[in-house]
Amino acid sequence: MxxxxxxxxxxxxxxxxxxxxxxxxxxxxxxxxxxxxxxxxxxxxxxxxxxxxxxxxxxxxxxxxxxxxxxxxxxxxxxxxxxxxxxxxxxxMMTPEQFEAHRLRLAMAGVGTDEETLLEILCMRTPQQLSDINAVYNAEYKRDLEKDLISETSGDFTKLLVALLKKEYRPGPLEPDVQVLSEELNSKKPTAGPWIQILTSRSPDHLRKVLIDMEAERNRPVAEIIEKRFGGVFSADFRLGLITLLCCIENPHLYLAQRIQNMKGSVLQGVLVSHCEEDLLAVRVAFKTCTGTSLYTTLQKQFKGDLQQALLAICCAED
The missing domain is CATH 1.10.220.10 (Annexin)
Structure with a gap:
């Protein structure tokens, strides 16, 4: 070494x-x-x-x-x-912080915005990681990440992204959080504020308990309820953001496995490089569970040559 x-x-x-x-x-x-x-x-x-x-x-x-x-x-x-x-x-060849900053920049550069990549990074990363990524983004591109997020998005979706960028995990009692969000699920006029405030200020472990309690009462995933009930209430991008955040809280490795199923180049590379030194083994297990085929075998079938060699080396082994 x-x-x-x-x-x-x-x-x-x-x-x-x-x-x-x-x-x-x-x-x-x-x-x-x-x-x-x-x-x-x-x-x-x-x-x-x-x-x-x-x-x-x-x-x-x-x-x-x-x-x-x-x-x-x-x-x-x-x-x-x-x-x-x-x-x-x-x-x-980039540091982890440089790579995530690079992905964020690409997601907002040019025509259109890649909302799903923004959400993946902002939902998956810890407050400290996001602080480091933010600092690198500002230094590398001479731009303000928060201002870029605001300029590229709108409405409640912008508020969610900014809250995720600035998230801090603060302790809080379980029951009040369950009650507040349950009331929002039952409300005829739900608002984005309570979802943003609670889901970006509590630890993932705490939020998983909140969701377990809420789902126990309804026998349905909260994300599924939001998708069906709030279609005409929340904007499409905010609904996407809320559902993505809930999926990342409940099972982050399954979320990533589902995200790379279509083998889209930029998405696949983003996830593999970002997670190969953290938790890609867990993503591999989730991928095989939800597709019935290992990630290694899928990469062998989808790619060839030197690119295949590189992707297989990052994936590392068959499951």
């Missing part, structure tokens, strides 16, 4: 990540191999090396490569890679 990595940068082997720190990591040797692979346009070797190193190890390689060659590794990758494989490898 590279002694220059801080303990906080080293992934413990007991986590649910599929990508782990490479044993006997030797950055000097990797740098030489990467330089040769770039010169020879040996894409297979580039993929093999970079997908088998942890994020922290790849950051070390980027620094050492620039010191050794006076060139940026990312610039070299851009010259020899293209398309989805280029996007995937460049994503791997």
């Amino acid at each position: 590279d002694s220059r990595l801080r303990p906080s940068e080293m992934l413990c082997w007991g986590t649910l990540g599929s990508v782990r720190p490479f044993p006997n990591f030797q950055p000097e040797r990797d740098v030489v191999d990467l330089q040769a692979a770039l010169e020879q346009k040996d894409i297979n070797s580039l993929v093999r090396i970079l997908t088998n190193r942890s994020s922290a190890q790849r950051q070390t390689l980027a620094r050492d490569y620039q010191t050794h060659t006076q060139k940026e590794l990312k610039a070299g990758l851009k010259k020899v890679l293209s398309g989805d494989l280029e996007a995937l490898m460049l994503g791997l």
